[in-house]
Amino acid sequence: MPEGPELFLASIFINSVSQNRHFGGRVVKSDVSRNPEVAWQSEVYHLQAVARGKELKVTLCDGEVQKTGEKTLDIVFRFGMSGTFKFTTVDELPKHSHLRFFTISEEIPMVLSFVDQRRFGRWEVGGTWGFDRGPDPMWEYQSFRENVITSLHSPAFNKPICEAMLNQKYFNGIGNYLRAEILFRCSIRPFDEAREVLSELKPVSKWYEAQTKQKSGNKSEMNPDILDFCHIVPKEVIHLSGGGKGYNVDPDADDNEYKEFRAWLRCYNQDGMRNMVDHNGRTMWFSGNPGRLIPKDVSSRGKVERKRMKSNSLNENVEEDERSEPEKKLSMTKQEKTRNKKENTINSHKTSKKHKVLKNESDREKSISKPERKRRNSKFKLPESAPATNSNKEEATDTTASQTARQPTTCTAPTRRSSRQKKIK
Incomplete structure (x- = not known):
């Protein structure tokens, strides 16, 4: 944010630009600015600027030179976060220029602009120094x-x-x-x-x-x-x-x-x-x-x-931090705190999800009946005396296949004789 020295230098800049130059016409405000319109229009006028603390007053004076009784208008600027003044040609008008004063009688038309990229700056038409602001420590x-x-x-x-x-x-x-x-x-x-x-x-x-x-x-x-x-x-x-x-x-x-x-x-x-x-x-x-x-x-x-310095910082060696815990907490950036908080949240979520899955598997095991559990265990369990080698697996497979072959594939129900057949005999 511009402070007292920056606003004082801005007043010096405006006075140097306005010296031996004349402005004319209407003071133009940008369409996007929420600040008030400047109701001023004159064929010829000149500018004067003075700063006090974090305020800058620009005075518009009618005529080529200041005379007693001439029309004047004060505009008090407060720069906000990014306010500044620029003097350019009309063709090179800055993108974020929100108040413009145009020169006259020059081969190349020029413009003095109040430029504010973030639009936090304010101006007050016909204003004076703020009543809630004290004297300037530099000049008062x-x-x-x-x-x-x-x-x-x-x-x-x-x-x-x-x-x-x-x-x-x-x-x-x-x-x-x-x-x-x-x-x-x-x-x-x-x-x-x-x-x-x-x-x-x-x-x-x-x-x-x-x-x-x-x-x-x-x-x-x-x-x-x-x-x-x-x-x-x-x-x-x-x-x-x-x-x-x-x-x-x-x-x-x-x-x-x-x-x-x-x-x-x-x-x-x-x-x-x-x-x-x-x-x-x-x-x-x-x-x-x-x-x-x-x-x-x-x-x-x-x-x-x-930006040009960030790549150099990435190549620096990371040394062991030997500071005390309060100093480490003090020096920890907000981004680091946010990142650690997210990591802790993700880890706790994974842990709770894992416990939940294990608990559901345990509940399913308990819901299986004892005969069914015994059948499953006997089906997939190998003999303890024989290790699970390829030959043992083949023998187990052949034995199972022969047992399956001896079992009948179909089952015929007993024939029941009717009472009529009994009588014929």
Whole structure:
């Protein structure tokens, strides 16, 4: 899912594309999108974008340049799982483009599209920043810190710190990969209570004060706390040389485009790290002890591998697992659990079926009468003194055949004389 850095970079992308370009006509929505129509039509207009946490506001301004009193319209985007913006020619319109802004006065017609493959993204026409979302930790850091410190009495902080960090009311822009990287750098156990972790923090950060007072390029000697890292880590992402959109939401992106981002990651989806599914069903990556508020049904998920890397993993040698039983249970993937459950069910079914067959055969044996059972045994039983060789079998066959020949094949009933024949005599 795109997080704060990705939406900020999307705003930079839109502003760079819109610079020295003019748009015109109608804003077109795809037929399959459930989002509202954008009632806007102008001969000439231009675009401006700004991001705040996990929200992006695109402003349509009537005219070639912005003037006081000109008509404007705000559209607030929330990217969902796979939202992004693309700038292409009209002939190369992306398949999953759901809102389109067309350029004018260009030799090759171009289009700026909001592309959302999974269709979880939303936009609100004439909207503003969400009332249930807090300040941006990158660009409104002091307000962000104050909002968290003054709200520790809220029930939201009864949860583990890793789950509280996904609450956009207090940690706007922080998502799954950012929380893993932040907690890893702070050496904080992800499933410790959020209030316990944050209660020792001061309303004003000494690290932030020292950082702002120092000249650019000099590092502060003060150690940042967890809220400071909520400001530091997202900014590191947007300043990566390869671009900050490292959480690959673009299925058409080049594999090397996010190489810099994957090298930057220390904890999220990395080798040697553990993971656990939190109470919300999200995967939390961490190292060491998870903390005391772990879910009752402990489960984990396998590392997400790219398709081209799967063949290499199959050739690796399997080493003996020397971990303890709790660690084995924690690292067991959901697929392994499902497979083991199916195997146990099949084995138990086979066992019960076998016992049932044996029981039915025993019942049939008991239902046979004693003379019949004795006859069957004598018919197929060989003499104990003679082993079952071929010669013995032939002799037994000849004896049986001779006995059968001596027996009469037919039986004639006695003739009964009538009373009339008696009188004639």
